[in-house]
Amino acid sequence: AQSVSQHNHHVILSEAASLELGCNYSYGGTVNLFWYVQYPGQHLQLLLKYFSGDPLVKGIKGFEAEFIKSKFSFNLRKPSVQWSDTAEYFCAVTSYNTDKLIFGTGTRLQVFP
Amino acid sequence: KAGVTQTPRYLIKTRGQQVTLSCSPISGHRSVSWYQQTPGQGLQFLFEYFSETQRNKGNFPGRFSGRQFSNSRSEMNVSTLELGDSALYLCASSSDRAETQYFGPGTRLLVL
Numbered sequence: 001a002q003s004v005s006q007h008n009h010h011v012i013l014s015e016a017a018s019l020e021l022g023c024n025y026s027y028g029g030t031v032n033l034f035w036y037v038q039y040p041g042q043h044l045q046l047l048l049k050y051f052s053g054d055p056l057v058k059g060i061k062g063f064e065a066e067f068i069k070s071k072f073s074f075n076l077r078k079p080s081v082q083w084s085d086t087a088e089y090f091c092a093v094t095s096y097n098t099d100k101l102i103f104g105t106g107t108r109l110q111v112f113p
Numbered sequence: 114k115a116g117v118t119q120t121p122r123y124l125i126k127t128r129g130q131q132v133t134l135s136c137s138p139i140s141g142h143r144s145v146s147w148y149q150q151t152p153g154q155g156l157q158f159l160f161e162y163f164s165e166t167q168r169n170k171g172n173f174p175g176r177f178s179g180r181q182f183s184n185s186r187s188e189m190n191v192s193t194l195e196l197g198d199s200a201l202y203l204c205a206s207s208s209d210r211a212e213t214q215y216f217g218p219g220t221r222l223l224v225l
Contacts, residue, residue: 032211034213036216042218043203043216043217043218043219044203044205044216045216046213046215049213090156092156094211095211097210097211098161098168098169098210098211099144099146099161099163099168099169099207099210099211099212099214100146100158100161100169100171101146101148101156101158101205101214102158103148103155103156103157104155105155106155106156
């Protein structure tokens with residue numbers, strides 16, 4: 001069965017620090033990969049996605065992620081975080097022919113000024 | 114375009130009751146998926162509908178059911194509520210299979 005692992009459950013950073021959140025998935029076939037963000041009191045929003053092509057994808061608010069097929073990874077990065085990035089981040093995967101999103105357990109990011 | 118809307122936003126029920134939640138997808142989207150979000154289990158897939166047909170189903174008991182109407186609006190029903198059904202129920206819509214899913218604000222259900 002497909003699964004997604006997010007190894008960082010809670011990350012605390014100061015503003016301007018760099019961020020990298022890990023995401024690994026288990027599935028041998030073609031996958032679509034997503035990062036969603038849930039700001040406090042708001043609904044899940046899409047940060048970025050990878051379907052095919054350039055493995056380095058850029059999303060909103062300066063986030064980017066790199067798909068490394070050999071490592072089954074899709075890590076999220078941001079060079080300099082802001083207080084407004086405080087949120088919960090979810091990595092998710094679907095196989096290419098289904099809408100069933102498998103989510104990781106989420107990473108809670110707290111950014112202090 | 115208007116986003117995904119869900120009603121009601123909050124609901125309190127007692128054990129044994131049933132509940133119906135509603136979801137209106139983004140205009141033009143024909144696929145609607147439902148997810149349950151709890152602190153202990155995280156986000157779990159319930160089921161997905163496309164053109165009024167259930168295309169995929171997660172590992173939830175038969176008490177959880179859903180349907181989709183010809184205008185793509187969807188409802189999910191939970192019968193014989195249990196305390197453990199307390200959760201945030203999220204609806205997501207997409208234009209087709211394996212396309213990006215856009216989420217609604219959710220319905221927060223509390224079972225007493």
